[in-house]
Amino acid sequence: MVLSQRIHEAFKGTVERMTGPRTVSAFKEKGVLSVSEFILAGDNLVSKCPTWSWESGEPSKRKPYLPAEKQFLITRNVPCLRRAASVEEEYEAAGGEVLLDNEDDDGWLATHGKPKETKGDEDENVPSMEALEISAKKSLIQTNPSYFGGEEEEDIPDMEDFEDPDNLVESDPATLQTTYLVAHEPDDDNILRTRTYDVSITYDKYYQTPRVWLTGYDESRMLLQPELVLEDVSQDHAHKTVTIEDHPHLPGKHASVHPCQHGAVMKKIIDVLMSRGVEPEVDKYLFLFLKFVASVIPTIEYDYTMDFDLGSSSS
Amino acid sequence: MAQEEKSRSGCGSSSSTILQFLPFNSLVDEGFWHSLSSLKLNKYGIDDSPIPLTGFYAPCSHSQVSNHLTLLAESLPTDENNQSSMPAISRGNRNRCPVPGTLYNTNTLEAFHALDKKSLLKEEANKIWEDIHTGRAVEDSAVLSRFLLISFADLKKWSFHYWFAFPALVLDPPATLVESKRASKWFTSEQAKSVSAACNDWRNSSITADVPFFLVSIASNSHATIRHLKDWEACQADNQKVLFGFYDPCHEKGPGWPLRNFLALICSRWSLKSVHFLCYRESRGFADMESSLVIESLITASQGLNDRQLVPNAVGWEKNKNKYVSRCINLAKSMDPIRLAVSAA
Numbered sequence: 001m002v003l004s005q006r007i008h009e010a011f012k013g014t015v016e017r018m019t020g021p022r023t024v025s026a027f028k029e030k031g032v033l034s035v036s037e038f039i040l041a042g043d044n045l046v047s048k049c050p051t052w053s054w055e056s057g058e059p060s061k062r063k064p065y066l067p068a069e070k071q072f073l074i075t076r077n078v079p080c081l082r083r084a085a086s087v088e089e090e091y092e093a094a095g096g097e098v099l100l101d102n103e104d105d106d107g108w109l110a111t112h113g114k115p116k117e118t119k120g121d122e123d124e125n126v127p128s129m130e131a132l133e134i135s136a137k138k139s140l141i142q143t144n145p146s147y148f149g150g151e152e153e154e155d156i157p158d159m160e161d162f163e164d165p166d167n168l169v170e171s172d173p174a175t176l177q178t179t180y181l182v183a184h185e186p187d188d189d190n191i192l193r194t195r196t197y198d199v200s201i202t203y204d205k206y207y208q209t210p211r212v213w214l215t216g217y218d219e220s221r222m223l224l225q226p227e228l229v230l231e232d233v234s235q236d237h238a239h240k241t242v243t244i245e246d247h248p249h250l251p252g253k254h255a256s257v258h259p260c261q262h263g264a265v266m267k268k269i270i271d272v273l274m275s276r277g278v279e280p281e282v283d284k285y286l287f288l289f290l291k292f293v294a295s296v297i298p299t300i301e302y303d304y305t306m307d308f309d310l311g312s313s314s315s
Numbered sequence: 316m317a318q319e320e321k322s323r324s325g326c327g328s329s330s331s332t333i334l335q336f337l338p339f340n341s342l343v344d345e346g347f348w349h350s351l352s353s354l355k356l357n358k359y360g361i362d363d364s365p366i367p368l369t370g371f372y373a374p375c376s377h378s379q380v381s382n383h384l385t386l387l388a389e390s391l392p393t394d395e396n397n398q399s400s401m402p403a404i405s406r407g408n409r410n411r412c413p414v415p416g417t418l419y420n421t422n423t424l425e426a427f428h429a430l431d432k433k434s435l436l437k438e439e440a441n442k443i444w445e446d447i448h449t450g451r452a453v454e455d456s457a458v459l460s461r462f463l464l465i466s467f468a469d470l471k472k473w474s475f476h477y478w479f480a481f482p483a484l485v486l487d488p489p490a491t492l493v494e495s496k497r498a499s500k501w502f503t504s505e506q507a508k509s510v511s512a513a514c515n516d517w518r519n520s521s522i523t524a525d526v527p528f529f530l531v532s533i534a535s536n537s538h539a540t541i542r543h544l545k546d547w548e549a550c551q552a553d554n555q556k557v558l559f560g561f562y563d564p565c566h567e568k569g570p571g572w573p574l575r576n577f578l579a580l581i582c583s584r585w586s587l588k589s590v591h592f593l594c595y596r597e598s599r600g601f602a603d604m605e606s607s608l609v610i611e612s613l614i615t616a617s618q619g620l621n622d623r624q625l626v627p628n629a630v631g632w633e634k635n636k637n638k639y640v641s642r643c644i645n646l647a648k649s650m651d652p653i654r655l656a657v658s659a660a
Contacts, residue, residue: 051376053410168432168639173335174489221342251346251649
């Protein structure tokens with residue numbers, strides 16, 4: 001974590017401690033949620049998409065303004081079959097939807113390939129994010145796929161050393177011998193594609209919006225370094241809006257979509273819906289929110305595609 | 316599908332196709348290692364007596380990945396001073412069906428490697444066998460799937476060596492596969508609809524959501540009911556078609572590992588020869604008859620299974636990349652105070 005991010009965290013923490021949680025609804029005006037609206041929308045998500053559930057997290061990290069058993073939402077073991085970078089290349093080549101990320105089209109999708117003109121100043125409305133340096137370098141992608149045997153841990157012995165002295169072998173005809181390689185797509189670099197993710201949604205009191213966190217596991221279900229999670233993030237976001245920070249309810253560092261623009265993006269989505277004569281309902285907020293998040297993490301197949309009414313339609 | 320299976324394995328007659336199970340896999344959340352470290356430092360010290368654990372699993376819910384036996388921070392007993400502390404688990408979470416387990420955390424790497432894995436596995440298998448014979452497994456079916464974890468927590472380097480086992484009682488001779496079909500093909504469409512609805516009700520009730528073994532009884536009018544294992548006799552009296560259902564964590568042809576001890580229960584308690592199983596799987600959190608399987612199996616190994624003294628052989632040490640070796644994870648990046656201070660600067 002770099003210094004500016006740290007300072008911002010300290011500032012945010014202080015503000016969160018000194019101000020009370022939002023109690024008045026500003027869902028339509030600002031695209032933000034009050035605490036009770038977050039619970040309402042979370043309950044709706046859990047009932048419509050039961051792979052999501054409420055959890056209480058670490059007791060020491062519990063937020064007093066949230067019910068103890070409803071601190072955050074999580075869905076575990078979500079497949080991610082391939083890396084976002086490779087998908088984007090194919091997608092753009094096929095003229096598919098691309099996230100527009102400039103001042104006017106904040107977070108919206110272009111449906112016919114990347115727009116021909118891209119503005120040079122597209123990053124400028126994302127405050128405090130420019131300074132973030134996240135190393136999703138190509139070299140990192142090729143090596144060190146998990147916490148197992150990182151290059152700096154020379155003292156981790158080779159796998160062969162773990163071979164058991166009593167040479168445990170179980171022979172049993174009823175055990176199906178599975179092959180370890182279970183990749184769905186062959187690839188020349190031999191990196192397996194099937195990772196899984198735990199996706200969680202917390203309430204960010206400062207920005208008054210939900211916030212998404214990602215915990216990745218490699219193909220043998222070993223924890224992924226948060227930096228490697230960035231391979232599964234849309235490359236437009238990997239270097240600025242997705243950061244690696246302490247999870248508010250769980251131990252360790254996790255990748256997270258920074259919520260500073262969430263309110264503004266949600267406001268735009270709500271405005272578009274209203275202009276179409278749809279009256280958005282606050283308990284559907286998280287479905288809209290997850291659809292927007294899908295543009296940031298396009299290859300993680302968490303449950304958001306259910307058919308639902310966006311709100312009571314007057315048309 | 317059964318035809319395919321037979322021709323692929325090259326076995327001529329159906330009776331010689333062994334019913335095979337896909338091994339369970341483990342997944343450990345970072346929080347588990349954080350909690351274990353703090354317990355080791357603040358509570359256990361060098362006491363290396365076995366620690367009760369609770370693992371979690373759920374039916375497979377994505378067609379591309381199996382579910383795993385997951386350990387979380389909550390899997391360990393709480394840090395408080397109450398001595399006989401079991402993990403404090405709130406029941407009823409459909410995505411967290413509890414599985415009891417035992418942790419042997421050693422004080423040295425040498426002691427970790429020197430653990431007698433065969434006898435530890437046998438000990439855990441004995442518990443399952445006892446629960447089958449005392450009837451506890453029928454009352455609380457979660458005890459049918461136990462697990463074992465051996466570990467060495469190197470708190471100086473923040474690295475953890477560990478190895479899981481999912482003890483499964485071995486039938487001798489093994490059960491044979493007669494037929495395996497998608498549930499949507501095996502049931503009539505009316506039955507499939509009713510089974511789906513009944514399973515969804517079962518999964519949505521906080522009383523039954525995390526009960527992983529159950530009975531599916533189908534009346535002559537195609538109406539399906541899900542019942543507890545202890546209602547087996549009642550189902551017989553009604554002269555209904557009964558399938559043995561379980562939450563199947565695996566996504567492939569399956570069946571998954573939890574069926575093994577269920578099979579041992581069925582043949583030692585009810586001495587059945589021909590059994591139908593429902594390998595229950597979900598899609599997006601709802602019953603999915605397309606990915607769920609109905610398996611018909613023949614059990615020939617009933618001799619000896621009624622004898623409580625004669626514990627069947629057990630298998631189940633987890634393979635790591637196709638080898639019987641332990642795993643190691645290093646969490647210095649998130650646990651070492653010096654590194655945390657450096658990264659924070």
